[in-house]
Amino acid sequence: MKLVCVDCSREVALDAFDYQCGCGGLFDIVHDMKDLDADRLKRVFDERLSERMTPYASGVWRYKELIFPELPEEFITTKYEGNTGLYSSELLQAYTGIRKIWLKAQSENPSGSFKDNGMTVAVSHGRSLGYKRFTCTSTGNTSSSLAMYAALAQGSSYVFVPNKNISLNKVLQTLAYGAKVISFSGTYDDGIRFYEQYSKELELYICNSINPFRIEGQKSIIYEISQYLKWSLPDWVVIPGGALSNVTALGKGLHDLKTLGLIDKVPRVALIQAEGASPFHKMAAAGKQELTPEPSPYTRASALNIGNPPSWKKALRTLEQTNGVTCSVTDAEILDAKAKVDQSGIGCEPASAATVAGLCKLVAQQIIDKDETAVCILTGNMLKDTDALHEYHLGEASAGNYRNGILSADLALEDIQRLL
Numbered sequence: 001m002k003l004v005c006v007d008c009s010r011e012v013a014l015d016a017f018d019y020q021c022g023c024g025g026l027f028d029i030v031h032d033m034k035d036l037d038a039d040r041l042k043r044v045f046d047e048r049l050s051e052r053m054t055p056y057a058s059g060v061w062r063y064k065e066l067i068f069p070e071l072p073e074e075f076i077t078t079k080y081e082g083n084t085g086l087y088s089s090e091l092l093q094a095y096t097g098i099r100k101i102w103l104k105a106q107s108e109n110p111s112g113s114f115k116d117n118g119m120t121v122a123v124s125h126g127r128s129l130g131y132k133r134f135t136c137t138s139t140g141n142t143s144s145s146l147a148m149y150a151a152l153a154q155g156s157s158y159v160f161v162p163n164k165n166i167s168l169n170k171v172l173q174t175l176a177y178g179a180k181v182i183s184f185s186g187t188y189d190d191g192i193r194f195y196e197q198y199s200k201e202l203e204l205y206i207c208n209s210i211n212p213f214r215i216e217g218q219k220s221i222i223y224e225i226s227q228y229l230k231w232s233l234p235d236w237v238v239i240p241g242g243a244l245s246n247v248t249a250l251g252k253g254l255h256d257l258k259t260l261g262l263i264d265k266v267p268r269v270a271l272i273q274a275e276g277a278s279p280f281h282k283m284a285a286a287g288k289q290e291l292t293p294e295p296s297p298y299t300r301a302s303a304l305n306i307g308n309p310p311s312w313k314k315a316l317r318t319l320e321q322t323n324g325v326t327c328s329v330t331d332a333e334i335l336d337a338k339a340k341v342d343q344s345g346i347g348c349e350p351a352s353a354a355t356v357a358g359l360c361k362l363v364a365q366q367i368i369d370k371d372e373t374a375v376c377i378l379t380g381n382m383l384k385d386t387d388a389l390h391e392y393h394l395g396e397a398s399a400g401n402y403r404n405g406i407l408s409a410d411l412a413l414e415d416i417q418r419l420l
């Protein structure tokens with residue numbers, strides 16, 4: 001394994017780890033995979049799928065050879081993350097108009113979001129370097145995940161969260177796991193600037209996605225989907241985009257699977273952003289190669305409130321390698337799609353539903369053919385934002401009742417019959 005700068009291609013050995021190259025570029029982790037045999041790997045991964053209570057029962061560490069082979073086992077900090085459901089849904093097929101849809105519920109992770117796939121690797125790496133203090137800037141999911149793993153590792157966490165437009169549930173979860181929370185006025189993007197300046201001085205290990213170990217862990221999401229589907233992927237993978245870590249990891253994971261011969265065909269990637277926070281989509285739609293940051297991003301899907309995504313160059317590589325597309329959706333489209341995902345029995349937070357909303361749009365525009373197949377990555381749990389549930393089910397549109405029920409029927413039979 002080595003670090004390679006995305007901007008200037010400088011190579012750095014792993015023991016000289018840093019988050020950024022001297023030129024300002026982010027690092028990629030590059031593995032030497034030439035001695036890995038696809039059939040042997042498939043056997044090992046299948047054996048580990050049924051293990052219990054070893055680090056390899058984790059849906060991330062099951063793929064250790066492709067993620068962080070060098071890490072000594074004693075540093076692995078795991079909550080058996082991954083191992084999340086892959087569901088099909090006739091309701092969502094009808095809603096989106098596509099022949100076959102799967103939903104990968106990263107919402108079922110231990111802290112309730114896909115961040116756990118990456119965080120287990122980042123915190124384990126930080127521990128291996130001797131760190132005890134971990135940090136991040138966050139709209140709430142990265143911080144909850146970090147706080148959980150830092151507690152598990154008996155370390156401490158210091159997190160920077162914007163003082164508005166984030167979900168209180170996530171801040172409370174972060175606090176409950178014992179993090180010290182620093183609330184500031186600004187967005188995720190401002191938090192990054194703070195610790196870029198001070199983390200070394202304060203001996204803080206940074207757990208945001210500028211850290212390439214986070215990306216390595218998040219690759220496991222597409223490995224797991226492939227393994228569940230017997231190493232044959234759908235035509236499309238649909239993913240939401242904020243800081244663009246997940247689409248970056250998806251691209252890297254697909255590249256690994258193809259290089260190793262674990263899959264024959266690479267699916268196309270559809271990256272969906274919320275209209276109010278869509279700098280990457282705007283760049284791609286304009287055919288540009290330079291991102292213009294949005295200084296005041298706003299979307300009700302608060303996890304996507306990011307105006308200057310650090311990983312945009314890596315994300316562009318995913319699009320190029322997969323013949324990918326981008327699209328943006330309105331908050332209203334996101335919230336309608338979220339209601340459908342909830343009613344399907346799977347459930348998700350608003351940011352995740354951008355995928356289903358985006359799929360609807362791309363099918364309607366015939367960019368995705370209705371006879372194709374797709375998997376949508378559902379990134380966060382529906383209980384991550386109970387205000388969104390409250391607004392939808394008890395807000396103005398519900399006319400004083402629960403949207404799908406009655407607030408107070410005093411057990412009158414006729415009232416209840418109306419619902420049947």
Ligand SMILES: Cc1ncc(COP(=O)(O)O)c(C=O)c1O
Nearest residue numbers: 141242243244245246303379380
């Ligand atoms: C629930 C949820 N979905 C989607 C995203 C966006 O993912 P990324 O920032 O990797 O683009 C985030 C935050 O990052 C998130 O918390």
Ligand SMILES: N[C@@H](CCOP(=O)(O)O)C(=O)O
Nearest residue numbers: 138139140141142208209243
């Ligand atoms: N929605 C995210 C934003 C942080 O992105 P990261 O990938 O850099 O950690 C959050 O949960 O904070």
